[in-house]
Amino acid sequence: MRVFMAAMLVGLAPMALAVAQSSQPSLQEPSSQEPMSRGGNLPRLGEIMLGKQWRHIKLWFAGKGHNWDLAAYELAQIRASLIEAASLYSGIPVGDVAIMAGPIQSIDKAIQSKDGAAFVKAFNDLTVGCNACHRDMERGFIEIRVPGASPFTNQVFAPSAKR
Ligand code: HEC
Structure with a gap:
């Protein structure tokens, strides 16, 4: 159920369905800190967040570079990881x-x-939203900001037309 709620909230029901189907047996009472031990290799919340952090950076440089296809891709990844986090970890406040x-x-x-x-x-x-949740979950020391420089020296962010 949580996964559907989360998905409705971020407006991505079809993807939620896929997430729910793939992880249904595990969707009972995971804590906010540890994934359920049954159900195989569930990602730890911190790992999901690390992925989100990369995507947050990539989304920024894609958008700044007007590479809209890449920006759309990274936004979809952020959305999906939010649904994943909310569906696997019941300690995350729906608000x-x-x-x-x-x-x-x-x-x-x-x-x-x-x-x-x-x-x-x-x-x-x-970015304000990222930090609001971190504060609510006693992780206010994890403060996200708009990135200054891309650490990704091996990826091009400008759209191909501009290269
Ligand atoms: C709904 C709640 C929520 C939202 C929204 C959220 N986070 Fe998090 N985030 C957490 C929690 C909880 C942790 C701590 C996980 C733990 O203790 O294992 C965390 C941890 C992190 C970490 C630390 C990971 C590490 O190991 O260093 C990063 C980075 C992070 N989040 C980035 C982001 C970014 C970027 C966004 C926004 C795009 C975001 N988060 C949105 C709840 C949230």
Whole structure:
């Protein structure tokens, strides 16, 4: 059930269905810190978050570079990892997942309309949402900000037309 709620909140029901189907037996009472031991190799929440952190950086440089295809891809990854986190870890407050829906939709819109300024604003709002949940979950010391420089020296962020 949680997975559907999370998915509705971030507006991605079909993907949630896939997540639910793949992990259903494990969706009972995972704590916020440790995945259930049964059900195989569930990712630890910190690992899911590390993935989100990479994607947060990549999304930023894709959007800044107006590489809208890449930005859409990275946004979908962030969405999926949020659904994954909320569905596997029952300790995550639903309200903090819901907070992410607005910025995710706004980024989506900015990408669709190729609007760089709207992208920057929505990305800032997304980042505020990351930190709001960290604070609520006593992880306020994990403070996310808009990235300054890309650590990814092996990936091109400009769209191919600009190369
Ligand atoms: C709904 C709650 C929630 C949201 C939203 C959220 N996080 Fe987290 N995040 C957590 C929790 C809880 C932890 C601590 C996990 C643990 O203790 O194992 C965490 C940990 C992290 C970590 C630390 C991982 C490590 O091992 O160093 C990073 C980085 C991170 N989050 C990035 C992000 C980014 C970027 C976003 C936004 C795009 C985000 N988080 C949104 C709940 C959230």
